[in-house]
Amino acid sequence: MESKLSVNGVGASCHDTRAASGCGGGSGLAGSELPAAIRAKIDNHPCFSEDAHHHYARMHVAVAPACNIQCHYCNRKYDCSNESRPGVVSELLTPDQAVSKVLAVAAAIPQMTVLGIAGPGDPLANPQRTLETFRQLTEKAPDIKLCVSTNGLALPELVDELCLHNIEHVTITINCVDPDVGAQIYPWIFWKNRRVTGRKAAEILIAQQQKGLEMLVARGVLVKVNSVLIPGVNDEHLKEVSRVVKAKGAFLHNVMPLIAEPEHGTFYGLMGQRGPTAGELGALQEACAGDMRMMRHCRQCRADAVGMLGEDRGAEFTLEKIAGQEIDYAAAMVRRAEVHASIEAQRATKNQTPCATQVPSPRPRTSEAYVSLASLTRRRPTQPATRPVLMAVATTDGQHVDQHFAQARTFALYEASASGIRFIGERRVVHEQGGSTSRDDTTRALQQTIEMLAGCEVVLCSRIGYEPWGHLEAAGIRPNGEYAMAPIEAAITAVYREMVAAGHGLSPVTTPVLMTA
């Protein structure tokens, strides 16, 4: 038994994808041509279906500490529980511990339908630990979907073993298909008992990723491809990546922003490589979408995230707290099935709610359609376009407008447009740590926040003081505290509709088809 394994000191890390990835995130769904079988598989997956993410939860278990490559956006040293970024994790679990945790969470949160292994290293660089966890869960919790995400280096050798378990999705992080680009992203890989560097390393990694992708597709496993958008390194190249992976049968291509701050200690962070602007990310996601419809609610979860997307309830299920818990999983499964049935009944009822505009659709519309599945199934190029608007939201849980402007350290960015709402990413405000509360400092912090929000036209928060209100307005950003505690998408929809109705230069003035919440 390894259960006495100490849980401290595990270097946080990334399997290669995690500088910006993590869970199955938003990406390109082959809308109209998405086969019913695939649609059924993703329909209650919170990471793949924007509608499902309002109803179902996911969790990651951190069983895989080792990695077989180095990415320039990953630092293996850090373990900070205050951060929510991929590759960072608080508690390393043995397979036995992970299984106990999953059963405890599944019993306590019946909405949890998906279990992923994403690190903190590369799951497939820890094949025994990862596969043992999957083996036990396939046996003990057959109602949980399993996913794994990997940098792909060890994938071809493990595809057949993965297929023995309840694996429905595999995510491969593919940042390039050109070794010259790869050499700027991956300083080394561990391959056939040697450390290989430079272009040669990238060449091997790319070949393995592509081979793994082809093998999974050939076996009917859904493959999502994650790419980290690194401005000046692979930005233009990602269009080629998108074309190649789609041609090989990946069902989603998820382009995520590089997360790089000096304090993360990553190569990119230390060397001043910037992440993409919201505009750059949006443009690239649009370019990679092609005939697929992008899903953009990915939250780049930590490798030990628990709960609905955008929230992390991991602290409720630490080893200490689950120790000694006897889970009657057979009973839990009955209750879970009831909860799932009730969620589905609720979703079905919503589907029958008359919509303001009826658009024939291969699948029922839902009241959340303004952000969700309807937008996957068709595009509406004929719709007179109102101008898209970028909005920032002060939120603690990623679901509600629930934070005071002055307390927000990160803002969730959304783009509202005639075709719906999409999650763009997060912006983090870095204030001086002086501890001083002098007026000058407060004003300076406010200015930094305003600079950080450049490009946004609206900031939604639960409350906001008089003074920052004025400064924001002067900077062309409209503060809005009218939707305190409201769900984010509903609030953004309402604000966008108000802007459209009021003119606000969003002409032509047409209420967006999908804004029917």
Next chain:
Amino acid sequence: MALQIIEGCVNCWACLPLCPSGAIQDARPHFLIDAEHCSECAGDFADPQCASICPVEGVILDGLGVPLNPPGSLTGVPPDRWDVIRTAIQAR
């Protein structure tokens, strides 16, 4: 001669299963190499396996106490860059 793991090791487990001599111990605060069993992979591999997969610079030393992965060799970050950044962060 034997290799040595020192402070700075993040206990990521990458090295342990690779050791042909079973000389790496899952110890705390960091993993350790049993000097009696370490062969530096002589006769098994061209390169010492632990040092070939270790992601952290400076934490595996050779028999003479010299780091097998000196600062900058794995990440590409120039060693003085850390000081520059630390100063910049403190000055914020």
